[in-house]
Amino acid sequence: MNILLTGATGFIGFHIAHELLKDVNCRIIAPIRKANGYKNTAFLSKHGVILKEGLFFKKSCLILSLKSIALTMLYIQQQ
Numbered sequence: 627m628n629i630l631l632t633g634a635t636g637f638i639g640f641h642i643a644h645e646l647l648k649d650v651n652c653r654i655i656a657p658i659r660k661a662n663g664y665k666n667t668a669f670l671s672k673h674g675v676i677l678k679e680g681l682f683f684k685k686s687c688l689i690l691s692l693k694s695i696a697l698t699m700l701y702i703q704q705q
Contacts, residue, residue: 627649627651627652627653628653628655628699628702628703629646629652629653629654629655630655630656630657630695630699631643631646631654631655631656631675632656632657634654634656634658634666634670634675634677635656635658635664635666635667635670639656640666640669640670643656643670643675647673647674647675653674653676653702654670654674654675654676655675655676655678655695655698655699655702656670656675656676656677656678657678657680657682657691657695658677658678658679658680659679659680659681659682660679676698676702678691678694678695678698680694680695
């Protein structure tokens with residue numbers, strides 16, 4: 627199962643990701659603003675969470691970021 631999890635670097639999102647990681651059939655894709663600067667990104671990445679860095683505060687940047695996430699999800703489904 628593929629899951630798009632927003633807020634994965636925050637307190638609640640991190641704990642949700644941690645629980646989802648217990649399911650070996652679960653792949654998590656987490657949109658984040660930047661890969662470094664958050665204490666949880668190293669753990670998430672190490673445990674197989676796909677971190678998709680992007681800018682989400684401008685419409686044009688949001689569209690590009692969402693396209694990147696969608697392509698990642700399609701790629702995963704085809705494997």
